[in-house]
Amino acid sequence: SGDFDMMSNNTQVNDDFSTIYTNFLKLFYIVDFDEAAPDKLEESKYYFHMMAPSILSLVALDQTLCYLTKRKLMETNTLCINACHLILFYIFRSIIISVEYGIWIFVYQACAMPHLSLGSTEMFIVSFFIMDFLYYVGHRIEHGTRLFWAGHCLHHNADYYDIGVSLRLGFLHNIILIPLAVVPALCIHPAYLIFHQQVNLLYQFWIHTTCVDKLGILDYVINTPSNHRVHHDNSCRSDTKNFGGFLMVWDHLFGTYKREEKQPNFRLQPSEIDIYPLSQQINPLIQLGRTFRATPGIFGKVKHLFESPDFPNLEGKGASVSISHDVPESYSALKNIWEHSTIYLFVHLLLMSITTIEHLMNPLKTQCCWCCLVSIIWLVFNTEGLLRGLKYVYLVECTRCILMMLVVSLSSEFKHDDALVLHQMALIISIGGLIFAQILQVPCFKDYNHITGRSDVQASAPTPGSK
Template sequence: MAREESGDLTVSQGTRMLFYLMTPNETSFSDVDGVPRYVQKATPFFVGLVLLEVFVAWLKTGDLLIKINDGTTSLAAGMISRLPHLFVRSLEVSSYIYVWNNFHILELPWDSAWTWWLAFLGVDFGYYWVHRFAHEVNLLWAAHQVHHSSEYYNLTTALRQSVTQQCASWVFYLPMALIVPPSVFAVHIQFNLLYQFWIHTEVVRDLGPLEWILNTPSHHRVHHGRNLYCIDRNYGGTLIIWDRLFGTFTPEGDKVVYGLTHPINTFDIMSVQFHYYPYLWEQWHKAEGIGNKLSIIFKGPSWAPGKPRLGDHAEVPVVTGDELPHNPRWAPALQLYVHIQFLLVLGVYNDLFATQHMLSQMTVLLLTGYILLTLTSLGYIIDQSPNAAVWEMLRCLIMMALYRFGWISPLMSQLAFATEVFVSLSALYWGLQCFTQTGKEKIH
């Protein structure tokens, strides 16, 4: 008999699912539609671990771990990566269901612990190759580089996800669809992702014997480094055994310097998500001959004519260990403003996912556009872009209209009037900034 999708998770379940400690008995479902949206339900548990990490780091170092500019950008990337799920089922799951319905050759029992553990290994093995190809194929790296663009390493970095990566990752899981029911796969594809949240931290240093089997914070710190010894290493999701088997494992050694080998130095969320595609097009256009053009797309990100398939790592910029992350100074008042506006749009985002089944497609599309506009505008403010004032004024006016006509609501009903006043004053402030900038341009 199928279990029905549960409402809220208990604190125990929500915590355990982040560490892949849910049992086969409590996570086996006969039908894929009965599988809970674990990733969507994980938000409060993400927040809880982030706050715990900040508190522990503060006790250890006396420093606030998360910078508003970087943390906000990471959270914005995570939000954008989930927005397509408002309109279509995960491409990984939908393609898996199609292959299962038309081509499966054996039907393993959905309620068997053996099936559950086989799916655990199968999804993690598939993820290893998804991840490795994302680093070794330039076209796939264009999507995956989003996750590596932060020069910090904390739990918010885990949420810096690509909106386009699923366009290719689904292929690697299809062999499982020949024998493993979709409901079992739908559980493990979520748990494999959720497990990787907690390993994005510097608070946990070493896990002893578990380092031989599991992917741990130590192993994954290496993966996020731009030091020479870190590049293209430690691709595992939950397990590190695949890296050990296929020769891509490297233990943590020298101090890891995080980020891309060529830092992007921006917090504009659209640039973070998509900047590599124009670069890829430019490289393809410059390449001479069809062979070189195809190599630009399908070989490694640092490949060039006459170089090995993955390029020459000796040409990677030297990292001394003294590099400081891109963290331009900006006014505390603006930091507070961005923080408040981000919390407001986060409320809209959570409400949208919670109520999407009750809304028309046009309403969902409208609110999705507003969320994208907000995250883009806040990125302009963080970057101190000349375009920030006009975009933020426009966004605040749209926000006022959405509030007035009931499309969106404040975080708490008691704050409705205060929210409207705040947004109105914000629109006025940014409007004055537009006129001030225009006046300066005329003077010059």
């Protein structure tokens, strides 16, 4: 019996490693043609969610290579902020994918056009080229109109270009594909469209690495890190190049291809810098709403939405991957406050995200799913206050953890869910960490301000009336 259990465990471990390896290959568009078939629809709908461990592994691998090659590592606070963006994208993606599939399947079933009756391999190839082209078109629309740039600018407004930029996805990212893909949905089953939409987006993650240089002839054929660095060059935002998703053939055909000839300029204007996740997500939409309301006339308002965005002119300001000298003083001062909040956020977001994503893939959306969603959205809302060091947020966050702990303990459904072990670990760490943080603020801990650097922040702040 013991030998049998050991063999079963070894088999399970081998299967897990095989799954991780197979999923990791999908980040490079190395997939099985049969996975796009309609009978695999339920799996392909949640491809992006299933790939969360592989995405985290990719980030870890990239940072390891950065360390070995003495490149700049991602700061912990930046990783936490980017993780919040990815969590919001995952949550909204679960809703949007149901909407887009509903629209596409309605069009596919209701239209009178003949459906393509090809084999799985042929259908895979045809739908691959169609969705890759639509990604190119949609990407150009996102950069060329104020309406869709408001949902895409988050991806380009990072204070440093590295693998973390791939995590900065707005909750409206790629929403333009819903109307664009209605045309192919007239004759192609939506399962193929959804599959390539998901995998094409997954491919975008690794090309944000700074550890890979030019790849020779591959740079002319497919999207590579070199090509994508040119796309993120902020010195020529009004003339952005390299919009392709996987293939660069569309950029060659429409004259938007550009080779990396010099180090791109990733610098931002000080007015573009925002260091809090919710502000980064919502402020562009608020700004668009204000300008829309201020534009006179119905025709003028519609025209305003679909006009090209007003990009700042950064031409000739030097190629720099860092913007530390352009960052407002408040940004640098807040880094001292971040030091004792980011470790808590990093551990909690990591453990909690795994559980939440697993429940998002559950088509029944059980009590576990909704509790996890409420809890992690609450955490994302608390993130800004935790990074600011606001005292009341510690109380709010501790309340969230205690309530979730009670739900986990009292719910019979949670007791039969092995995945909630990670969630319970996160809650225990949270409550303990928050209580410890409050204990450190007791007056008897005289060195607390010195340890956290708050005294430096207060000392550096000008007093009223000082010059």
